[in-house]
Amino acid sequence: MNQLSNLKVETPSDREVRVIRNFKAPAQLVWDAHTKPELLRKWMHGMDGWSLPVCEMDVRDGGAYRWRWRNDDDGQEMGFFGKYIEVAPYTKLVYEQHYDPGSLGIPMTSESAIITTEFAESGGSTTMTVTMRFASKEERDAAVATGMTDGMEQSYQRMDALLAG
Amino acid sequence: MKAAERLDLTFLALADPTRRAILSRLATGEASAGELAKPFDISQPAISRHLKVLERAGLISVGQDAQRRPRRLEEKPMREAEAWLERLRSIWEANYARLDALLAEMQSPAAGKSKKNATRKRTRRSS
Numbered sequence: 001m002n003q004l005s006n007l008k009v010e011t012p013s014d015r016e017v018r019v020i021r022n023f024k025a026p027a028q029l030v031w032d033a034h035t036k037p038e039l040l041r042k043w044m045h046g047m048d049g050w051s052l053p054v055c056e057m058d059v060r061d062g063g064a065y066r067w068r069w070r071n072d073d074d075g076q077e078m079g080f081f082g083k084y085i086e087v088a089p090y091t092k093l094v095y096e097q098h099y100d101p102g103s104l105g106i107p108m109t110s111e112s113a114i115i116t117t118e119f120a121e122s123g124g125s126t127t128m129t130v131t132m133r134f135a136s137k138e139e140r141d142a143a144v145a146t147g148m149t150d151g152m153e154q155s156y157q158r159m160d161a162l163l164a165g
Numbered sequence: 166m167k168a169a170e171r172l173d174l175t176f177l178a179l180a181d182p183t184r185r186a187i188l189s190r191l192a193t194g195e196a197s198a199g200e201l202a203k204p205f206d207i208s209q210p211a212i213s214r215h216l217k218v219l220e221r222a223g224l225i226s227v228g229q230d231a232q233r234r235p236r237r238l239e240e241k242p243m244r245e246a247e248a249w250l251e252r253l254r255s256i257w258e259a260n261y262a263r264l265d266a267l268l269a270e271m272q273s274p275a276a277g278k279s280k281k282n283a284t285r286k287r288t289r290r291s292s
Contacts, residue, residue: 007254007258007261009254021261023264032271042267043260043264045259045260
């Protein structure tokens, strides 16, 4: 697992989390890897030991998608589903995301989040920016933990080290 | 209490700026409810409510001194929350590392020559 430090995590507003990652490939390929089920299933395993047996995607404005992960050991399942809001090939993908706790039952968000993925190609590599906008600050904090925001200086520093990789 | 329920309480407790400021203050040393109320423009009962939420989440505890009842920071729940975040981050990174490999494969000369073959090869390798 190289390029560990390449992954950036930011909190642009109190309802959002932003993940930025660079890939050594043109935008079209990074886009394909996010929009073609047969490609997405190859890499978006979720957690280690999990696979993505249900991966249905109708990638167009208003089209629906459904992802369901399964733990290959104990058969537990969880997933996400929703609709595409904006599909601009090779540049921008916006979709709503509902959490499906499945049999795993881990609490996360109760309201849907809006996920915006932007692809910016430069010199043959692509910077991908994923912005997750939650229904409220509380929902975001529940999803990603709070120490990243103000206060909590002590844990903030530990978190910085953590996020820097 | 289950780990997931404890995390819920931790995140709920952390989702308020006054409570985070209280924790920030306690990170520098223990303090009584009165001392904690001072920097904030809110009533003593309001502070007490915040302290109760923090206590319930196990983020703070009350010291021995029965009169002063000093509050002090408990680090364990915070560490659990951090561990959770770290896990989330490692999940992203593991996924993206796989995507790196896939993108490299899609760009290899073999993938360009015969798309069908390359797809078949990739499927076999990943199964």
